[in-house]
Amino acid sequence: MSAAASLAPQILAKYEPVIGLEVHVQLLTATKIFCGCANRFGAEPNTNICPVCLGLPGALPVLNAKAVEFAALASLALHCTVNERSIFARKNYFYPDLPKGYQISQFDKPLAEHGWIEVPTSSKANKKIGITRLHMEEDAGKSLHEGFADSAARTYLDLNRCGTPLVEIVSDPDIRTPDEAFEYLTRLKEILLYTGVSDCNMEEGSLRCDANVSVRPRGQETLGTKVEVKNVNSFRFIRMALEYEVERQVEVLESGGRISQETRLWNAGEGRTYSMRSKEQAHDYRYFPEPDLPPLIVSPEFLERKRAELPELPETRRARMIAEYELNPKDAHTLTASREFADRFEAAARTARNPRRVANVLLSEVGGRLKALGLELEQSPVSMAGIVLAADLLDEGKISSRQMKQLFDTAFEKGEDFAAVYEREKPEQITDAAALEKLVEEVIAANPKQAEQYRAGKKTLAGFFVGQVMRASKGQANPALLNELVTKKLEEQ
Numbered sequence: 144m145s146a147a148a149s150l151a152p153q154i155l156a157k158y159e160p161v162i163g164l165e166v167h168v169q170l171l172t173a174t175k176i177f178c179g180c181a182n183r184f185g186a187e188p189n190t191n192i193c194p195v196c197l198g199l200p201g202a203l204p205v206l207n208a209k210a211v212e213f214a215a216l217a218s219l220a221l222h223c224t225v226n227e228r229s230i231f232a233r234k235n236y237f238y239p240d241l242p243k244g245y246q247i248s249q250f251d252k253p254l255a256e257h258g259w260i261e262v263p264t265s266s267k268a269n270k271k272i273g274i275t276r277l278h279m280e281e282d283a284g285k286s287l288h289e290g291f292a293d294s295a296a297r298t299y300l301d302l303n304r305c306g307t308p309l310v311e312i313v314s315d316p317d318i319r320t321p322d323e324a325f326e327y328l329t330r331l332k333e334i335l336l337y338t339g340v341s342d343c344n345m346e347e348g349s350l351r352c353d354a355n356v357s358v359r360p361r362g363q364e365t366l367g368t369k370v371e372v373k374n375v376n377s378f379r380f381i382r383m384a385l386e387y388e389v390e391r392q393v394e395v396l397e398s399g400g401r402i403s404q405e406t407r408l409w410n411a412g413e414g415r416t417y418s419m420r421s422k423e424q425a426h427d428y429r430y431f432p433e434p435d436l437p438p439l440i441v442s443p444e445f446l447e448r449k450r451a452e453l454p455e456l457p458e459t460r461r462a463r464m465i466a467e468y469e470l471n472p473k474d475a476h477t478l479t480a481s482r483e484f485a486d487r488f489e490a491a492a493r494t495a496r497n498p499r500r501v502a503n504v505l506l507s508e509v510g511g512r513l514k515a516l517g518l519e520l521e522q523s524p525v526s527m528a529g530i531v532l533a534a535d536l537l538d539e540g541k542i543s544s545r546q547m548k549q550l551f552d553t554a555f556e557k558g559e560d561f562a563a564v565y566e567r568e569k570p571e572q573i574t575d576a577a578a579l580e581k582l583v584e585e586v587i588a589a590n591p592k593q594a595e596q597y598r599a600g601k602k603t604l605a606g607f608f609v610g611q612v613m614r615a616s617k618g619q620a621n622p623a624l625l626n627e628l629v630t631k632k633l634e635e636q
């Protein structure tokens with residue numbers, strides 16, 4: 144098959160992609176799901192292991208209550224119905240990094256079902272992507288194929304990851320474009336981070352995603368043959384892999400071919416997917432109920448407690464902050480990108496004279512400069528307290544916005560906080576009414592046309608005069624006094 148991306152848009156438009164996503168998320172518990180071993184990434188290989196997670200004969204699993212709490216929190220945050228009774232099952236397969244020969248998972252009775260995530264679309268309305276199920280399971284170990292002198296001949300095993308608690312979140316096949324898939328994953332990760340159940344670190348494998356994708360002629364009800372895409376380690380790559388795969392499938396169908404049901408791997412270096420194995424040869428996992436674990440019973444009281452623990456979730460928080468701080472949706476996204484940052488911002492804003500001004504200063508002065516430098520908000524030399532100080536000074540008229548900009552320039556140039564720069568430079572202000580009045584008169588005299596328009600009723604021109612006088616004063620005019628004088632002088636002439 145030739146590389147895709149050569150198809151005409153009108154051919155692509157004849158087909159509708161159908162995409163479903165399966166996301167595995169490691170839970171941030173201190174210990175593993177069925178034993179007391181530490182659940183920690185990056186430890187010396189094969190040090191956090193015991194008879195239970197190695198599956199030695201006679202060892203019995205005991206379910207970690209914290210893992211259930213986290214899984215329940217995630218379920219509630221994703222609007223799932225949590226089943227009062229769910230069942231652990233053995234998923235049998237042979238793989239070197241699975242010493243037990245089976246993985247404890249959940250099969251026909253998962254912990255939670257029927258949830259949804261809302262994603263933005265190219266049109267104005269949001270779209271709900273259904274969540275089929277969320278179930279609990281244990282992670283397998285890791286096969287290390289590279290990094291050793293004899294890696295060409297041998298594979299090494301690190302079993303530390305065996306028994307790491309996971310939730311698998313399976314979406315309905317509701318996703319119709321690679322962009323929607325990207326948005327779904329972005330929202331999902333954000334929600335999980337807000338609930339604090341996982342660090343969702345894709346480099347360390349704590350969030351992993353597989354995609355099922357098929358295409359069908361638009362208007363057709365029956366689904367096309369689906370292909371599973373695995374081994375994709377960033378949301379951006381998932382979008383690219385889906386774009387590639389949709390084009391590849393359309394090309395096969397357009398040339399009269401048939402899609403074979405298979406698993407394909409994404410190769411980021413080449414920007415394409417490769418066939419890994421055909422699904423016809425796929426394992427029959429011979430699921431059966433795990434005899435060593437009783438049914439998992441989640442009481443309504445327990446669920447109510449978990450519901451009460453849920454933080455304000457990103458979408459709700461954004462809607463509230465848009466109203467409270469008069470933000471546009473893009474700025475609201477910036478401020479709520481992480482719960483920790485949104486918390487810090489709101490705690491600081493509440494101490495300010497005018498919380499909206501804090502949002503404004505943060506986004507325009509600090510955000511703009513950070514963006515130009517390619518830095519994250521967390522790397523700003525100006526602290527949240529510094530931003531509040533700037534907003535308050537501006538609000539009280541103790542500095543003009545031009546002076547504030549200069550102070551921020553200095554802070555960023557020298558890597559200093561705002562308070563230090565302000566204390567040192569204490570920008571001068573012209574608060575002498577007579578001196579300022581003179582400047583105002585000069586500017587009005589120099590702009591007779593605008594003055595006339597003002598007097599004819601175009602009151603918004605006051606801003607023009609304020610700006611001109613501010614410039615003439617080199618940004619040193621006291622803003623409150625200046626506003627007052629400009630109005631006074633324009634009215635009296």
Ligand SMILES: [Zn+2]
Pocket residue numbers: 175178179180191192193194195196197306
């Ligand atoms: Zn263990």
